[in-house]
Amino acid sequence: MEIKTDWSLKEIREIHDSPLLDLVFKAAQVHRNFNDPLKVQVSSLVSIKTGGCSEDCGYCPQSVHYNTEVKVHSILPLEEVNEMADRAKSGGASRMCLGAAWREVRDNKDFDKVLAMVKSINEKGMEVCCTLGMLTEEQAKKLSEAGLYAYNHNLDSSKEFYSDIITTRTYEDRLNTLKNARKAGITLCSGGIIGMGESVDDRIKMLKTLSSMNPHPESVPINALVPVKGTPLEKMKLVSIWEMVRMIATTRILMPKSAVRLSAGRINMSKEGQALCFLAGANSIFAGDKLLTTPNPEFNEDMELFEILGLKPMEAFQKESREVAGKNEVSVEN
Ligand code: SAM
Numbered sequence: 058m059e060i061k062t063d064w065s066l067k068e069i070r071e072i073h074d075s076p077l078l079d080l081v082f083k084a085a086q087v088h089r090n091f092n093d094p095l096k097v098q099v100s101s102l103v104s105i106k107t108g109g110c111s112e113d114c115g116y117c118p119q120s121v122h123y124n125t126e127v128k129v130h131s132i133l134p135l136e137e138v139n140e141m142a143d144r145a146k147s148g149g150a151s152r153m154c155l156g157a158a159w160r161e162v163r164d165n166k167d168f169d170k171v172l173a174m175v176k177s178i179n180e181k182g183m184e185v186c187c188t189l190g191m192l193t194e195e196q197a198k199k200l201s202e203a204g205l206y207a208y209n210h211n212l213d214s215s216k217e218f219y220s221d222i223i224t225t226r227t228y229e230d231r232l233n234t235l236k237n238a239r240k241a242g243i244t245l246c247s248g249g250i251i252g253m254g255e256s257v258d259d260r261i262k263m264l265k266t267l268s269s270m271n272p273h274p275e276s277v278p279i280n281a282l283v284p285v286k287g288t289p290l291e292k293m294k295l296v297s298i299w300e301m302v303r304m305i306a307t308t309r310i311l312m313p314k315s316a317v318r319l320s321a322g323r324i325n326m327s328k329e330g331q332a333l334c335f336l337a338g339a340n341s342i343f344a345g346d347k348l349l350t351t352p353n354p355e356f357n358e359d360m361e362l363f364e365i366l367g368l369k370p371m372e373a374f375q376k377e378s379r380e381v382a383g384k385n386e387v388s389v390e391n
């Protein structure tokens with residue numbers, strides 16, 4: 058089976074809306090054809106700079122525009138981040154994801170600190186991923202030279218729904234940063250959130266934009282909104298597990314080789330619901346009792362689930378995605 062980058066909206070919608078059991082079966086088949094279904098990438102997430110962000114993303118507790126209970130802190134010291142990476146590695150994590158509540162990277166001492174963190178975690182043999190907001194080509198190059206493996210920058214939703222959720226930047230800005238990261242030879246981690254009040258068509262359009270990238274993003278995180286008190290989306294109803302399974306399965310079918318990450322929102326999902334997501338092709342999670350600011354299942358609970366399902370944590374650099382990608386350009390159609 059070939060990897061397609063020209064899925065149409067109609068094709069995607071048909072896959073997404075097919076009978077749930079057919080959809081899961083098809084996705085499981087695709088997953089098994091392209092990946093080891095028992096291997097799940099375990100990433101550890103650390104918020105290296107929390108809160109006080111100037112963007113107004115409606116879902117985010119770290120925005121200055123909303124009154125939330127997030128404890129703001131400036132950038133963490135290198136030693137602390139190194140210790141966290143050591144602990145995560147001994148717990149079986151192969152990837153460390155560093156998140157900062159920044160609108161964009163600025164060329165200052167804080168960026169130099171991030172570069173030092175990337176270098177040092179990379180030297181421990183872990184894949185390092187950063188999510189720092191918008192990047193210029195030059196900054197992406199510096200991160201790449203420091204050993205950055207992946208850059209997380211989510212599209213979050215469709216271009217049309219985007220402006221209902223965020224007004225302080227555009228969809229184009231988002232796509233530009235992804236291009237800059239790709240040009241610098243960094244693998245891409247890009248996905249979205251469901252449960253923000255978007256329509257199914259918005260989800261389909263987002264999946265079209267992601268699956269039209271050539272090459273596909275190497276990781277595609279699918280987040281279920283974690284409604285946080287004080288944000289405009291605090292009253293949103295929790296997304297149903299069936300919608301999550303549909304989204305995961307469709308993502309897997311469209312982007313067979315990408316790591317599909319069952320991201321935020323696992324705290325509200327049953328073990329059985331998560332198991333169905335793994336069957337439908339999810340093969341990556343964030344482990345640890347906290348995401349950036351909101352709770353995540355306890356590490357031991359996740360390991361118990363892995364034991365029950367026979368899943369094993371994936372080793373670092375399993376997929377030489379940079380080689381798979383083969384080129385340092387990404388073409389994006391919208
Ligand atoms: N500031 C950077 C940015 O926006 O790219 C990096 C950090 S930001 C918190 C990373 C991603 O977390 C967002 O793009 C969004 O997809 C996700 N996210 C943030 N708040 C969330 C929430 N309450 N529920 C689910 N996902 C959320």
Ligand code: DTB
Pocket residue numbers: 102118154156188209211248278279280283320321347348349350351352
């Ligand atoms: C992603 O797609 N999900 C992660 C990661 N990328 C950086 C973040 C989820 C954040 C959930 C809300 C919070 O904990 O603040």
Ligand code: SF4
Pocket residue numbers: 110111112113114117118119120157158159160190
């Ligand atoms: Fe800032 Fe990122 Fe939160 Fe948006 S999602 S407010 S850019 S930290």
